Amino acid sequence: MLTALIVMAVLGLVLGAALGFASVKFKVEGDPLVEKIDAILPQTQCGQCGFPGCKPYATAIAKGEAEINQCPPGGDEGIRKLADLLGREYKPLNSEHGSEKPKAVALIDENVCIGCTLCLQACPVDAIIGAAKQMHTVVVPLCTGCELCVAPCPVDCISMEVLPENVETWKWKYPVFRLQPTTERKAA
Amino acid sequence: MNALRKLFGFHGGVKPAPNKDLSTREPIAQIALPERFVVPLHQSVGGTPRPLVAPGAQVQKGQRIGAADGNVSAAVHAPTSGTVLAVEPRIMAHPSGLAGPAVVIAPDGLDTACERDPFLWRSAKPDEVRDFLRDAGVVGLGGAVFPSHLKLRAGREHPMQTLVINGAECEPFITCDDMLMRERATGIVRGAAIMGELMQPREVLIGIEDNKPQAVAAMRAAVQAAGVRGMEVVVVPTRYPAGGAKQLIRVLTGIEVPHGTRSTDFGVQCFNTGTAYAIWQALEQGMPLISRIVTVAGNVARPRNFEVRIGTPLAQLFEAAQALPDTERYIMGGPMMGFRLPDLAAPVQKATNCLLAGSPALFPPPPPEMPCIRCGDCAKVCPADLQPFELYWFARAHNYGKAQEYSLFDCIECGCCSYVCPSRIPLVDYYRYAKSEIWARERDKASADGARTRYEARLARAERDKLEKAAKLAAKTAAGRQKAEQAMAGGAAAAPGEAAADPKKALIEAAMERARAQREAAQPKNVEGLSAAQQAEISKAEARRELARQMADNKEVPPE
Numbered sequence: 033m034l035t036a037l038i039v040m041a042v043l044g045l046v047l048g049a050a051l052g053f054a055s056v057k058f059k060v061e062g063d064p065l066v067e068k069i070d071a072i073l074p075q076t077q078c079g080q081c082g083f084p085g086c087k088p089y090a091t092a093i094a095k096g097e098a099e100i101n102q103c104p105p106g107g108d109e110g111i112r113k114l115a116d117l118l119g120r121e122y123k124p125l126n127s128e129h130g131s132e133k134p135k136a137v138a139l140i141d142e143n144v145c146i147g148c149t150l151c152l153q154a155c156p157v158d159a160i161i162g163a164a165k166q167m168h169t170v171v172v173p174l175c176t177g178c179e180l181c182v183a184p185c186p187v188d189c190i191s192m193e194v195l196p197e198n199v200e201t202w203k204w205k206y207p208v209f210r211l212q213p214t215t216e217r218k219a220a
Numbered sequence: 221m222n223a224l225r226k227l228f229g230f231h232g233g234v235k236p237a238p239n240k241d242l243s244t245r246e247p248i249a250q251i252a253l254p255e256r257f258v259v260p261l262h263q264s265v266g267g268t269p270r271p272l273v274a275p276g277a278q279v280q281k282g283q284r285i286g287a288a289d290g291n292v293s294a295a296v297h298a299p300t301s302g303t304v305l306a307v308e309p310r311i312m313a314h315p316s317g318l319a320g321p322a323v324v325i326a327p328d329g330l331d332t333a334c335e336r337d338p339f340l341w342r343s344a345k346p347d348e349v350r351d352f353l354r355d356a357g358v359v360g361l362g363g364a365v366f367p368s369h370l371k372l373r374a375g376r377e378h379p380m381q382t383l384v385i386n387g388a389e390c391e392p393f394i395t396c397d398d399m400l401m402r403e404r405a406t407g408i409v410r411g412a413a414i415m416g417e418l419m420q421p422r423e424v425l426i427g428i429e430d431n432k433p434q435a436v437a438a439m440r441a442a443v444q445a446a447g448v449r450g451m452e453v454v455v456v457p458t459r460y461p462a463g464g465a466k467q468l469i470r471v472l473t474g475i476e477v478p479h480g481t482r483s484t485d486f487g488v489q490c491f492n493t494g495t496a497y498a499i500w501q502a503l504e505q506g507m508p509l510i511s512r513i514v515t516v517a518g519n520v521a522r523p524r525n526f527e528v529r530i531g532t533p534l535a536q537l538f539e540a541a542q543a544l545p546d547t548e549r550y551i552m553g554g555p556m557m558g559f560r561l562p563d564l565a566a567p568v569q570k571a572t573n574c575l576l577a578g579s580p581a582l583f584p585p586p587p588p589e590m591p592c593i594r595c596g597d598c599a600k601v602c603p604a605d606l607q608p609f610e611l612y613w614f615a616r617a618h619n620y621g622k623a624q625e626y627s628l629f630d631c632i633e634c635g636c637c638s639y640v641c642p643s644r645i646p647l648v649d650y651y652r653y654a655k656s657e658i659w660a661r662e663r664d665k666a667s668a669d670g671a672r673t674r675y676e677a678r679l680a681r682a683e684r685d686k687l688e689k690a691a692k693l694a695a696k697t698a699a700g701r702q703k704a705e706q707a708m709a710g711g712a713a714a715a716p717g718e719a720a721a722d723p724k725k726a727l728i729e730a731a732m733e734r735a736r737a738q739r740e741a742a743q744p745k746n747v748e749g750l751s752a753a754q755q756a757e758i759s760k761a762e763a764r765r766e767l768a769r770q771m772a773d774n775k776e777v778p779p780e
């Protein structure tokens with residue numbers, strides 16, 4: 033009886049120590065769920081979801097404080113992926129936060145720019161280059177299309193341009209089955 | 221010796237009607253210079269070459285007009301001498317019918333070649349030869365247009381065993397390699413020998429399907445004449461797609477290249493015959509890749525092969541072959557893998573191996589698609605050992621992850637599955653759709669990852685700036701305080717209690733003291749050491765000022 037107790041006690045101590053050691057040694061930095069959600073979000077960093085960026089929105093979703101249908105750039109597909117990941121019900125995009133739009137990039141009219149650097153400070157992803165009293169320009173491949181630089185410009189010289197399709201980005205269309213009329217419809 | 225060689229089979233495959241006789245009746249013809257050349261800049265896998273010419277520039281035949289953008293890219297050259305009219309987007313020979321950057325050249329009719337020093341490739345380092353080929357614009361002419369210089373490199377860990385020259389040309393209607401081998405076997409063999417020297421394989425095997433006896437004979441004669449050791453022409457059975465790189469490697473060497481590996485991992489590399497010829501032309505004739513052989517066949521009165529300069533409008537080829545009036549569509553590539561051309565204004569590119577004119581009689585419109593009955597016929601013929609019906613199912617359901625799990629990207633789009641499908645499902649269309657959707661998602665993912673990194677870097681920078689500013693401020697106040705304390709320690713005797721009780725006040729006083737000292741120090745420095753005359757001037761001016769002040773005070777003019 034006593035041996036059994038001692039054995040159990042020692043076992044408990046040893047395993048407890050091992051677990052404690054493992055929890056310190058293999059501690060996971062950050063919240064893996066937030067990372068997973070953040071990986072789905074499109075990183076436009078536009079704030080339309082009501083949070084100051086994708087990561088804060090991901091954190092809010094992970095805590096259950098936000099709905100999954102608040103990110104317009106992610107669109108329907110993003111919501112479905114989030115629903116899949118979190119096992120939540122799919123919901124259509126909440127129109128209060130905006131609507132899904134084709135991807136656009138900011139374009140600065142360089143003749144009008146006065147070099148006030150306001151857009152530079154607004155850009156969340158460092159896609160604008162310029163310096164005080166110098167012309168500014170957008171590095172197109174880096175622009176996420178968040179539109180945050182448009183409003184601050186005092187001379188309204190930033191516009192959003194939808195990116196045209198080119199040979200590289202063109203996609204094969206979903207094969208559609210064309211209905212062919214077998215007989216002419218007679219006029220009644 | 222061929223009788224001794226053991227050939228292998230590959231899984232699946234079909235035997236469509238070859239339809240190759242008509243276009244091989246006549247020798248290769250030259251196409252006249254067109255009125256305008258439209259030379260696309262992006263003609264190979266990899267980066268779009270940077271244009272090297274501006275509108276108005278005079279170019280010579282073979283002059284480089286687009287420089288390779290990075291190493292995964294290949295240069296493009298002027299097909300003839302003339303004037304550059306524009307560098308602008310033009311319609312491409314691409315299923316999208318979209319425009320891509322191109323150089324428009326008006327030929328001057330003289331066709332003067334540009335001067336170039338002969339390149340002594342034998343004494344050059346292998347890397348220099350590869351760079352030369354990149355700048356000569358040599359790409360795979362079998363259709364994949366992968367830059368050849370990247371393939372001319374033996375695997376790091378695996379020594380080259382076999383170099384395969386692909387003359388199988390399995391797709392119906394296409395005969396450009398066949399005619400090239402019949403007429404220019406020597407060039408191909410020399411090109412293959414050059415590749416052999418660069419890669420040092422144990423053997424060079426030239427694989428040709430058994431439905432091309434003339435090409436086999438011509439190549440055998442050329443190999444014999446050249447007397448290259450280890451080079452051999454091997455006749456392989458005709459079965460579509462024996463000309464697929466992996467399939468031909470399998471037939472010739474028995475090596476099955478598994479998913480996710482490259483043939484170089486097994487010491488095998490495969491090149492098209494046209495590519496071998498282009499390499500020979502570039503290295504020994506000094507002529508970059510500016511023309512290729514194109515088969516024009518199908519619903520045309522005179523199907524044949526043409527040697528065409530890159531950049532010639534497609535319409536001119538159909539004219540030369542006399543497309544029949546009931547032609548309702550034009551196809552680039554063969555009937556199995558080709559795509560419908562949206563516009564005949566598009567130019568011939570390095571990838572254009574065949575042009576087909578289609579009529580409802582020749583290529584009847586596909587009957588309506590029926591549901592998949594899971595008969596498994598497609599899996600039986602798939603040369604890539606895939607399960608096409610599963611891929612179809614997932615592509616149709618937009619389930620891209622699953623499609624990739626079923627090795628969608630191992631599909632070579634050969635079209636065997638669509639060919640045999642009893643439900644006439646355009647399976648390859650679904651695979652192409654799924655592949656381009658997956659590529660688009662990968663692009664989006666990559667740019668999102670970049671945006672995340674930059675966003676986080678920006679946040680980190682803002683945080684660091686804030687900390688730095690705070691630290692600076694703290695250091696400043698600390699320094700000030702210390703000074704004040706020192707000052708107080710000096711004059712503490714006067715009013716120790718007061719100063720000690722209110723260091724802030726002391727601080728302010730110290731600052732005011734400093735400011736006063738500064739003000740006093742800042743006296744005008746241009747009034748010292750003046751001459752008597754200058755002093756007199758100043759006194760006069762002072763007197764005038766004084767007078768003016770008095771006038772302002774008294775509001776009356778004193779008598780002069």
Ligand code: SF4
Pocket residue numbers: 073074075076077078079080081082083084085086087089102103104105106
């Ligand atoms: S709405 Fe904008 S900031 Fe919010 S998650 Fe979507 S892309 Fe990110």
Ligand code: SF4
Pocket residue numbers: 140144145146147148149150151152162168184185186187188189190
């Ligand atoms: S906000 Fe407008 S004016 Fe100011 S730097 Fe940006 S583009 Fe130029």
Ligand code: SF4
Pocket residue numbers: 591592593594595596597598599608609612637640641642643644645647
């Ligand atoms: S051949 Fe067609 S019907 Fe048969 S399993 Fe394949 S896709 Fe389905």
Ligand code: SF4
Pocket residue numbers: 598601602603604605606607608630631632633634635636637638647648
């Ligand atoms: S098209 Fe793809 S799936 Fe169909 S048979 Fe060819 S390799 Fe297999």
